[in-house]
Structure formats: structure tokens, C-alpha cells
Amino acid sequence: MPLEAEQVKLLRKMKEKHPMPEQDHAERIKNFNEVPFGYDAETAVKEAMRCLQCKDPACVEGCPVEVDIPAFIKLIQEERFAEGIKKLKEKNNLPAVCGRVCPQESQCESFCLRGKKGQPVAIGRLERFLADYELAKGVETPAGPDRTGRRVAIVGSGPAGLTAAGDLARMGHEVVLFEAFHSTGGVLRYGIPEFRLPKEKILQREVDYIAGLGVDFRKNVVIGKTITVDELFDEEGFDAVFIGTGAGLPQFLGIPGENLNGVYSANEFLTRVNLMKAYLFPEWDTPIKLAKKVAVVGAGNVAMDSARTALRLGAEEVHIVYRRSDKEMPARAEEIEHAKEEGVIFNLLTNPIEIISDENGWVKGMECMKMELGEPDDSGRARPVPIKGSEFIFDVGTVVIAIGNSPNPLIPQTTSGLELGRKGTIKADDNGATSRRGVYAGGDIVTGAATVILAMGAGKTAARAIDRYLKSL
Amino acid sequence: MFKIVTKRVLSAVNKLMEIEAPLVARKARPGQFIILRVRENGERIPLTVADSSKERGTITIIFQEIGKTTKELGSLQEGDYLSDFVGPLGRPMELPSSGRVVAVGGGVGIAPIYPKVKAFYDAGLEVISIIGARTADLLILEDEMRAVSSELHICTDDGTKGHHGFVSDLLQPLLDDTSKKIDEIIAVGPLPMMRVVAEQTRPYGVKTLVSLNPIMVDGTGMCGCCRVTVGGETKFSCVDGPVFDAHQVDFAELTRRSRTYLDKEKIALEKFEHECRCGGEK
Ligand SMILES: Cc1cc2nc3c(=O)[nH]c(=O)nc-3n(C[C@H](O)[C@H](O)[C@H](O)COP(=O)(O)OP(=O)(O)OC[C@H]3O[C@@H](n4cnc5c(N)ncnc54)[C@H](O)[C@@H]3O)c2cc1C
Ligand SMILES: Cc1cc2nc3c(=O)[nH]c(=O)nc-3n(C[C@H](O)[C@H](O)[C@H](O)COP(=O)(O)OP(=O)(O)OC[C@H]3O[C@@H](n4cnc5c(N)ncnc54)[C@H](O)[C@@H]3O)c2cc1C
Ligand code: SF4
Ligand code: SF4
Ligand code: FES
Numbered sequence: 001m002p003l004e005a006e007q008v009k010l011l012r013k014m015k016e017k018h019p020m021p022e023q024d025h026a027e028r029i030k031n032f033n034e035v036p037f038g039y040d041a042e043t044a045v046k047e048a049m050r051c052l053q054c055k056d057p058a059c060v061e062g063c064p065v066e067v068d069i070p071a072f073i074k075l076i077q078e079e080r081f082a083e084g085i086k087k088l089k090e091k092n093n094l095p096a097v098c099g100r101v102c103p104q105e106s107q108c109e110s111f112c113l114r115g116k117k118g119q120p121v122a123i124g125r126l127e128r129f130l131a132d133y134e135l136a137k138g139v140e141t142p143a144g145p146d147r148t149g150r151r152v153a154i155v156g157s158g159p160a161g162l163t164a165a166g167d168l169a170r171m172g173h174e175v176v177l178f179e180a181f182h183s184t185g186g187v188l189r190y191g192i193p194e195f196r197l198p199k200e201k202i203l204q205r206e207v208d209y210i211a212g213l214g215v216d217f218r219k220n221v222v223i224g225k226t227i228t229v230d231e232l233f234d235e236e237g238f239d240a241v242f243i244g245t246g247a248g249l250p251q252f253l254g255i256p257g258e259n260l261n262g263v264y265s266a267n268e269f270l271t272r273v274n275l276m277k278a279y280l281f282p283e284w285d286t287p288i289k290l291a292k293k294v295a296v297v298g299a300g301n302v303a304m305d306s307a308r309t310a311l312r313l314g315a316e317e318v319h320i321v322y323r324r325s326d327k328e329m330p331a332r333a334e335e336i337e338h339a340k341e342e343g344v345i346f347n348l349l350t351n352p353i354e355i356i357s358d359e360n361g362w363v364k365g366m367e368c369m370k371m372e373l374g375e376p377d378d379s380g381r382a383r384p385v386p387i388k389g390s391e392f393i394f395d396v397g398t399v400v401i402a403i404g405n406s407p408n409p410l411i412p413q414t415t416s417g418l419e420l421g422r423k424g425t426i427k428a429d430d431n432g433a434t435s436r437r438g439v440y441a442g443g444d445i446v447t448g449a450a451t452v453i454l455a456m457g458a459g460k461t462a463a464r465a466i467d468r469y470l471k472s473l
Numbered sequence: 474m475f476k477i478v479t480k481r482v483l484s485a486v487n488k489l490m491e492i493e494a495p496l497v498a499r500k501a502r503p504g505q506f507i508i509l510r511v512r513e514n515g516e517r518i519p520l521t522v523a524d525s526s527k528e529r530g531t532i533t534i535i536f537q538e539i540g541k542t543t544k545e546l547g548s549l550q551e552g553d554y555l556s557d558f559v560g561p562l563g564r565p566m567e568l569p570s571s572g573r574v575v576a577v578g579g580g581v582g583i584a585p586i587y588p589k590v591k592a593f594y595d596a597g598l599e600v601i602s603i604i605g606a607r608t609a610d611l612l613i614l615e616d617e618m619r620a621v622s623s624e625l626h627i628c629t630d631d632g633t634k635g636h637h638g639f640v641s642d643l644l645q646p647l648l649d650d651t652s653k654k655i656d657e658i659i660a661v662g663p664l665p666m667m668r669v670v671a672e673q674t675r676p677y678g679v680k681t682l683v684s685l686n687p688i689m690v691d692g693t694g695m696c697g698c699c700r701v702t703v704g705g706e707t708k709f710s711c712v713d714g715p716v717f718d719a720h721q722v723d724f725a726e727l728t729r730r731s732r733t734y735l736d737k738e739k740i741a742l743e744k745f746e747h748e749c750r751c752g753g754e755k
Contacts, residue, residue, distance in 0.1 A: 181691065222693055227500075259702060262733075268690060271695070280514075286690075289734060
């Protein structure tokens with residue numbers, strides 16, 4: 001039922017976003033089900049009314065894939081949801097994912113005019129609403145264009161690879177996507193937990209949509225090992241290659257005790273739980289070991305996910321240990337909030353110096369130092385400086401290291417003619433073109449660990465550039 | 474899906490399977506391994522490439538049934554399919570260009586050492602092989618090893634075949650024989666055996682290599698689960714190894730880490746065996 005004009009007026013003045021109902025925190029830490037439930041149609045329309053339909057919409061500038069935000073929101077206002085999702089999908093191949101995991105507060109929503117006074121329009125939640133609406137109805141696959149006869153290989157099925165693959169297939173090219181794991185999605189599959197991004201209900205269906213566009217998925221193929229990039233051109237007859245292999249090499253602290261039993265990289269911890277479903281052991285075969293008290297080192301999304309996962313696996317006390325202050329925490333605001341609600345304890349300005357062993361080589365504690373903030377460092381953030389004599393010991397039995405990931409060197413090492421960046425990234429220009437003709441790259445492998453939407457943006461730009469390149473052949 | 478084209482029972486606990494995996498077969502080299510999953514909710518386990526055939530498009534694996542996954546794998550038949558099979562992973566072994574090599578294989582370690590010995594042999598090196606097992610029935614690949622070795626020495630812990638004792642007993646005289654220089658020793662077997670060999674050859678300064686078998690998940694350098702300390706540095710076995718200089722490896726740490734999940738492994742195995750029994754009664 002259309003809203004009354006009066007009501008719309010009131011909504012336009014509403015300073016706050018419509019809240020999104022979610023699982024109660026006491027309940028949700030006992031399960032892996034998704035935390036927020038999403039808007040229903042009525043709330044979505046009301047929230048959409050808060051959008052002023054700016055003539056010169058600033059929000060769009062904040063979206064790396066240039067979603068036409070006012071246009072899709074207008075369609076929600078008019079309750080034309082089916083058209084809304086089409087509009088959204090013109091630019092975004094994975095809206096159900098982005099609506100859930102984009103750091104909206106630092107992207108689209110941070111530019112929204114409504115944010116100047118009060119809260120911005122809940123663009124992410126509206127995006128999620130449309131995507132879920134479509135998933136519930138059954139996804140329509142656009143008709144395939146004429147085939148161009150050109151073949152593109154995509155390496156890696158993370159957001160960068162999926163986006164590039166989907167776009168290139170829609171342009172009529174034959175697309176084969178190679179993935180090292182037995183399952184697709186990259187970090188969306190093995191990193192981001194079920195309770196934030198449901199795997200079967202959401203992710204798999206987004207992947208199925210890409211497959212429906214004509215992309216041929218080949219899992220269990222490690223490019224650089226099973227087939228090299230050189231061979232993709234010389235033996236497999238591909239005309240172009242897109243590399244979207246992400247930043248999957250876990251960094252460790254380099255402190256004593258890091259190889260004790262009970263110390264995990266966040267990658268291993270999350271992969272065991274998300275990809276291998278260790279939380280369903282022994283129905284699923286892969287185990288995980290967790291003490292009652294857990295420390296997670298770091299304060300990015302990866303750390304929040306690890307901490308919240310540990311709670312759900314039954315840990316009684318979970319600590320975030322971070323060497324800077326709360327202002328520098330890189331995680332999405334919503335993740336930090338959810339972690340706090342669920343009872344994760346934040347130990348800021350605290351830096352681990354040693355992991356302590358029991359008599360059998362298992363973790364029994366972690367020695368830390370208190371820090372204070374000094375002058376800004378290279379990254380522009382205040383440099384943490386240890387406070388003398390402030391050492392103390394955390395009594396924990398499991399430590400998860402979540403301090404970042406670097407690009408995996410496998411492809412750079414086995415591909416000829418690829419110029420690399422300082423930190424092992426692959427160098428690519430604004431179009432994703434690398435130093436080698438016909439080879440494009442994007443996502444975390446180019447930028448270092450970043451975000452889902454930036455990876456998608458890079459996949460999209462590269463797809464356009466690859467299309468131009470293929471036409472020039 | 475990856476088809477099991479051949480299955481051979483080598484001993485009560487050792488089985489050989491030839492798996493159809495043409496892409497892997499095209500690339501596999503001695504020293505490398507694969508990771509497989511038997512079925513959808515199975516664990517990813519690494520196994521050494523025991524042999525490969527480009528022509529047949531197959532990889533041969535030989536495994537010892539010790540836990541849930543290897544037992545389940547062993548229960549499959551020719552014509553069955555594995556849900557996942559990826560590789561070849563790890564670095565291929567570097568071959569010395571000439572000289573004499575001693576290869577020591579213990580128990581199921583004979584399987585992973587076989588392709589290495591064969592590669593040495595094909596490259597024209599002189600290979601003295603020592604293989605051992607707990608008892609004669611568990612000694613595998615004897616004929617295959619003999620065919621690619623210039624000398625083959627056998628021992629069993631219980632004396633049911635060959636020398637009554639350990640592989641180290643047979644290695645000792647070779648180390649002491651100063652008339653014949655050994656250029657390289659490669660040892661593959663249970664961790665305690667590799668550790669003993671490393672200590673045994675250390676005073677002689679002979680280059681000694683071992684192929685490590687830490688717990689793995691992805692096998693591509695992504696998780697760090699397989700980290701081992703080698704020469705004081707942390708290495709990822711799946712991408713930096715699995716072959717390392719035995720004298721540099723921290724075996725105590727590796728042994729400890731490989732026991733991380735002992736209690737869980739027991740649960741998984743009991744559940745599997747219970748299901749087998751119940752299934753059988755139907
Ligand atoms: C735990 C966690 C939580 C996160 N939370 C958020 C969040 O809330 N919001 C957000 O925006 N970002 C988040 N991020 C960051 C975001 O997930 C990444 O920036 C993004 O996934 C990068 O995408 P990508 O396509 O470049 O690479 P990835 O997602 O890393 O995918 C790379 C894929 O390539 C495959 N691959 C690698 N090497 C090879 C090879 N040689 N051959 C074949 N395949 C290969 C990998 O197996 C993987 O599937 C999070 C990251 C992590 C780890
Ligand atoms: C590079 C490499 C090559 C190997 N080659 C062979 C081979 O050719 N033949 C062979 O029989 N075995 C080989 N192994 C060992 C084999 O992977 C283990 O025996 C197998 O994983 C045991 O699984 P399970 O479920 O049957 O037993 P479980 O009961 O789960 O485990 C038994 C023991 O195996 C080890 N193990 C368990 N899970 C893993 C895992 N995911 N990865 C590695 N080790 C694990 C642990 O030390 C454990 O205590 C190799 C291991 C590595 C790392
Ligand atoms: S894709 Fe992400 S950044 Fe773009 S509009 Fe949607 S939520 Fe915002
Ligand atoms: S800036 Fe905000 S109010 Fe303006 S169009 Fe974008 S979402 Fe709507
Ligand atoms: S098995 Fe994951 S890094 Fe080696």
C-alpha cells in the first residue's frame with residue numbers, strides 16, 4: 001500500500017536509519033545462523049523514503065562499482081522491486097554479498113547527504129533487501145549475447161574473479177574460471193563466517209548466478225602448479241587471463257611461541273570452520289581445537305570474525321588484543337558493535353611479546369605489553385610505543401593471529417614477464433593491465449588486503465579493458 | 474569427480490590406487506604430493522605422488538590406513554570416485570647430477586620414497602636402498618624398489634624378514650665405509666625414524682634430506698597449518714617443502730604439532746567404524 005504524503009514527509013525528516021531486526025546476542029552466540037534478518041518490504045519502502053533523490057548524488061561517488069543508488073532506491077520507493085534489482089545488477093553482480101559485507105560507513109553511505117545531519121540512508125540494507133527479495137523469488141538470468149569466439153581464463157573465484165567472469169560472459173566471451181580450492185567464493189567462502197554471509201542460502205546462489213551467465217568453473221586447479229599462466233596462453237588457447245588470486249598468505253608476529261600447539265593463523269582457524277565446517281564435527285571430518293579462553297590478535301574484520309567464531313564454538317572468554325586504540329581499529333563498525341554485544345573483550349593498546357607454553361607444548365598464556373600512541377607512521381596512523389615495565393600475562397589456551405595477509409607468491413613465481421610491487425603484489429594500471437600483454441589482475445593480489453567491493457570494482461574495470469583488448473586482436 | 478581406475482591391496486594396512494587426474498598427471502614430479510577429499514564432508518588429506526603416467530592420465534597413491542580418512546579411502550573400489558583431487562603440490566625434489574645416494578624408507582615411507590629412488594635411478598645415479606617395516610607383512614614395494622636400486626637392504630622390527638632390527642642398523646655400516654663416499658641420504662618414514670636418521674648422519678656431515686608430513690589444510694601456502702621450523706626459521710611445508718634438510722628440522726616441534734588433534738581423530742575414527750559395523754548388519 002502506497003504511503004500517505006504526510007507519512008512520507010515525516011520519513012524524510014527521520015534522522016535515523018530504520019533498525020534491522022537481528023538475532024538476540026545471548027541466543028546467537030550459540031549458533032552459526034545469520035545475525036541480522038534484513039528489512040521486510042514495508043520497512044524497506046519506508047527507509048527508501050528517507051532518500052532525497054539528489055540531482056547530483058554524492059553517494060554514487062562512494063561506490064567502487066558505481067551502483068546507480070538513487071535510481072534503485074526510487075524503484076523501492078515505488079515498490080517496483082523487480083525493476084530495482086535489475087537496476088542494481090546493471091553494476092553489481094553480487095548484491096546479496098555487498099549488502100551484507102561492504103563497509104558502507106566508509107563508502108557509499110559516508111557520502112550520503114542525509115548523513116550530514118543524522119544517519120545516512122541505509123543503502124547497504126536496501127541493497128540486501130532487493131537481493132534477498134530476488135533470491136526468494138528465483139533469480140532470472142539475462143539472455144546470453146552472441147558469442148565472440150574469444151576465450152578468457154579467470155584465476156581465483158573471489159569477488160574479483162567472480163565479477164570479471166560474470167561481466168566477460170555477459171559480453172559474449174567464453175570464460176573459464178580456475179579455483180585452487182574445492183569450493184568457490186574465495187574469502188567469501190573460507191574467511192567470512194556463515195553468521196555474516198550464509199554459504200548455501202546466499203553465496204552459493206550468487207555463484208550459481210555467475211555460472212548461469214555461462215562461466216565454466218574448474219575447481220581443484222592451482223594455477224602455477226597444475227597449469228601455469230604461460231600454458232594457459234600457449235597450450236590451452238586462451239586469449240587473455242585475469243588474475244584474482246587475493247592476498248592469502250598469513251602474516252605472523254615473529255614472536256617466540258608462535259608454533260606452539262593452539263596457535264592458529266586466522267586463515268587456518270576460519271578455513272577450518274567455514275570451508276571445512278569444523279563446527280559440525282564429527283558430521284564433517286575436519287576438527288578444530290579450542291580452549292575455554294581465547295586471544296585474537298588484531299582488530300580488522302578478520303579478527304572480529306575469528307573472535308565471534310570462537311564464541312560460537314563454545315569459548316567462554318574471548319579477547320581482542322590490538323596494539324593501537326579504538327579509533328584505528330580497521331574493522332567495519334557493525335562488526336565491532338556486534339562483537340561487543342556478544343561479549344568479546346577488547347584489550348586496546350596492548351601488544352603480544354611472547355606466547356607461553358605449558359609442559360606439553362600447548363599454549364597456556366600470552367605475555368603482552370601496554371602501548372601508548374606516538375607520532376604517525378608510514379600508514380599515517382599513530383605509531384604504538386611500548387610502555388616500559390607494563391608486561392603482563394593473559395591466561396589463554398588458544399591464540400589466533402589475525403594481523404593481515406600478503407599476496408601468495410605462487411603465480412608471480414611461475415609466470416614470466418609479470419612486474420611486481422614492493423610487497424609481492426602484481427603491478428597493474430588503472431585498467432587492471434599488468435606488464436604482460438593479455439594478462440590482467442585485480443583485487444587483493446594488486447592492492448594488498450582490501451575489501452570485497454574494491455575487488456569487485458577491479459574485476460569490473462578489468463573486464464571492460466579485457467573486452468577492448470579482445471576486440472583489438 | 475576423480476575416478477579410481479586401479480586398486481591394489483599391498484598389505485593388511487597399505488593400499489595402492491591409481492586415480493584418473495590428467496591435469497595433475499601432466500605435471501607431477503618426484504617429491505610432490507596431492508591433496509584429496511574422499512567426499513563432500515570429508516577432510517583434505519595430503520598423499521605423496523607415488524607414480525604418475527601422462528599417457529594414462531593417472532596418479533598413483535599409496536597409503537597406510539591409520540585413521541578415518543585413510544580407512545574410508547581404502548574402503549572404496551575400482552570405478553568409485555573421489556570428490557576432490559588437487560595437485561601437484563610442493564616443490565619437486567632436486568636431483569644431484571651424479572654420485573651415490575642412500576635412500577631409507579620406513580613403513581609407509583617406502584611409498585613416498587619410491588618415486589624419488591626411481592628418479593635417481595633414471596638419472597643414472599647409484600642408489601642404495603634400505604627399507605624396513607614393523608613386520609614382513611607390512612613391507613611394501615619390495616620388488617619395485619629392487620628394480621630401481623643398485624642394492625636393496627631389508628629389515629623388520631620383529632625379524633620376520635631381512636635384518637632383525639631398524640633401518641638405522643643397516644645405515645650405520647654404509648656411513649662407516651670410508652671407501653665409498655655417500656653424496657646424499659634421503660629418508661622418509663615415521664617421524665621418529667626420520668629423527669633418528671638425522672641424528673645418526675649429523676656427525677658424518679652427509680647431506681641428509683627428509684620429506685615431512687605435517688598436518689595440512691589447503692596445501693598452497695594459505696593457512697600456515699603446516700609450518701615447521703627449519704634452521705631456526707618458520708617454513709610452510711606445503712610450498713617450501715615437503716623435502717627439507719634433515720639436520721635443520723626441529724623434529725620435536727613437528728612431532729608435537731602433528732598430535733594436535735589426536736583426541737578428535739579418535740572420535741572421528743570410532744564414529745566411522747561404528748557406522749561401518751551398523752551398515753554391515755543391515
Ligand atoms: C575473515 C575476513 C573477513 C573479511 N570481511 C570483510 C568485510 O566484511 N567486508 C569487506 O569488504 N571485506 C572483507 N574482507 C576482505 C575481502 O574479503 C577481500 O578484500 C576480498 O575477498 C578480496 O577479493 P579477491 O577476489 O581479490 O580475492 P579472494 O577473495 O582472496 O579470492 C582469491 C581466490 O583465488 C584462489 N586462488 C589463489 N591462488 C590461486 C591459484 N594459484 N590458482 C587458482 N586459484 C587461486 C583462492 O583460493 C581464492 O578462492 C575480509 C577478509 C577476511 C579474510
Ligand atoms: C606431504 C605429505 C605427504 C604424505 N604422503 C603420504 C603417503 O604417501 N602415504 C600415506 O599413507 N600417508 C602420507 N601422508 C600422511 C597422511 O596425510 C596422513 O596419514 C593422513 O592425513 C591421515 O588421515 P586420517 O584421517 O586417516 O587419520 P587421522 O586419524 O586423522 O590422523 C592420523 C595422523 O595423521 C596426521 N594427519 C591427520 N590429518 C592430517 C592432515 N589433514 N594432513 C596431514 N596429516 C594429517 C596426524 O599426524 C594424525 O595424528 C603424507 C602427509 C604429508 C603432509
Ligand atoms: S556495492 Fe557496496 S559501496 Fe556500492 S552501493 Fe552497494 S553497499 Fe554501497
Ligand atoms: S546522497 Fe543519500 S539522499 Fe542523496 S541520493 Fe544518495 S542516498 Fe539518496
Ligand atoms: S597447508 Fe596451509 S599453508 Fe601449508
